[in-house]
Amino acid sequence: MKKIAKWIPYFKLATAVSIISLSTFSHAATTSLWQVSKNGDSIYIGGTVHVLPPSEFPLPKGFEQAYQKSDVLMLEAQLPDANDTAAQLTMMQTLTYPAGQNLKSNLSPAVYQQLSQYFTSLGVDITMFEQFKPGLVAMMLLTFELQKSQLQGEGVDAYFARLAKQDSKKTLYLETLDFQLSLFSAFGEDNTDAFITSNLAQMKDFKASFLKMLNAWRSGDLSDIEYLMITEMQQTDPQTYDVMFTKRNKDWIPKLEALFGNQEKELILVGAAHLAGKNSVLDLLKLRGYKVKQVQF
Template sequence: MMNNIANNFTKKFVTLATLVFLCSLPTTTLAKSSVWKVSKNNDHVYIGGTIHVLPEEHPMPSEFINAFNNTDQLILEAQLPDPNDAAAQQAMIAKMSYTNGDNLQSKLTPETFKLLTNYFTTIGSNVNQFTSFKPGFVITIMALIELQKAQISGEGVDAFFEAQATIENKKIDYLETADMQFTMLSQLGEGYEDEFILANLELNSSFTEFFGLILDAWQVGDSARLESLINDAALDSDEKSYEALFSVRNKNWVPKIEAMFNNKHKELVLVGAGHLFGKDGLLALLKKQGYTIEQSSL
């Protein structure tokens, strides 16, 4: 079973931009999409905020396709290990696992561990299969379970365009390594495991509705709503995780994006939608550096 979990995790790695509290806001319809043109000195880079897992046969916004067709290089967050690479899978599992006799149960109160036990029991699993893993990996497994329950199992934006770039022989590059992502994930919730697990158990009770709101806002490029649903809610619920997931990584990525200017390539950068917004979002950070930011219209 653990090999299946590892394979599913690698195929549908969900950054915790999709694991924040539900903020219900009214639906609006905008003639825009979640793609931005970042310009400076007669050069530009397209940056798209993505959803890492989509419902089956969900239509891709045309602005993503247009940006892809008008660029010759695709930049993604990280290249994940091949699901068939057993050595890479085992290395990932080792990074996500406790050592020296520690386990997740010892980090939780009896009340929280009982709630976690009940969660896995309701889906026909035994919590003891997961107690050797750190909380960041456990809540990602829970996210995959909720996606399956909601029948959301389609290819994500990143995977769609990575496959298309491979077919068209476009160059693909990455902002960080898979090891960097897994290290970050393995450290989430460290030192406050009880609150971290409780928050994600609460999220699961409204996961389908929450994901629908995110998807709706993303589809029409409603940046204000996406910022409220993802960034504001994540910051309010878990400032430490927000810093690790968004702020630190965004600041590390800005110099890499700036290096894409004044070269022979036209780049499309695809990152999880939560990385774009807020005061530490890529759009705000690039604007501070003097870049012009324009949202693409349909």
């Protein structure tokens, strides 16, 4: 249960393939970091990788520099405590079907068979996950692929959350963990077949895709981030995309605007896919008159 709880807040990466991997760009002039300015005040907004192999640290210098210059760190949500058994139990209860429902009854026979074949290829029996809701199933797909590819590790968000705690740096959140759990719990409710099919498709050539996406993240190439991380989801599962990205991006804008007009400097970290494409966080801020400039270092 501890392993499952640890990965729950990172599930969005599986659904949007907003997981990204890293290659050896040690002297890149830019990364997924932007300075947003208006009326003489500015904030930093960084796109993150929620899962990053230990071998890929240190992070691009721009992130470390922005963190050192900032008085406040803002994350999407507080990360769960792996040692909090009560919280883990709540997570599992939220992300599993109640008595009388199960995964098989919510999937078409064809899609259930595809999912079963995937688990069988890993030597796992699908009945282990029969009570899992689609969101938790997708998280498990991601977990298995990360393990198989030996790509597990602390993400950018978790790294800076730990650093901020050590430094006693003020930390704020765009959402609550309860909200994110409710979001994950609802994934695939009305489009279970499309949701599972989309996630299974993302598992093909997972490692190669992961590495390509991390290259895009490390260099801060928004066009590549959009193509690699969200385009397929927009096409195959637009309903989940709208809930996962468009709506949340719009909900975050007032909270980001509230950070302006004070004496503090803030660093905001969100999944990189939230910063790419139409109705991204950066796009919405530009439309509201903010100057958005990619940080060079």
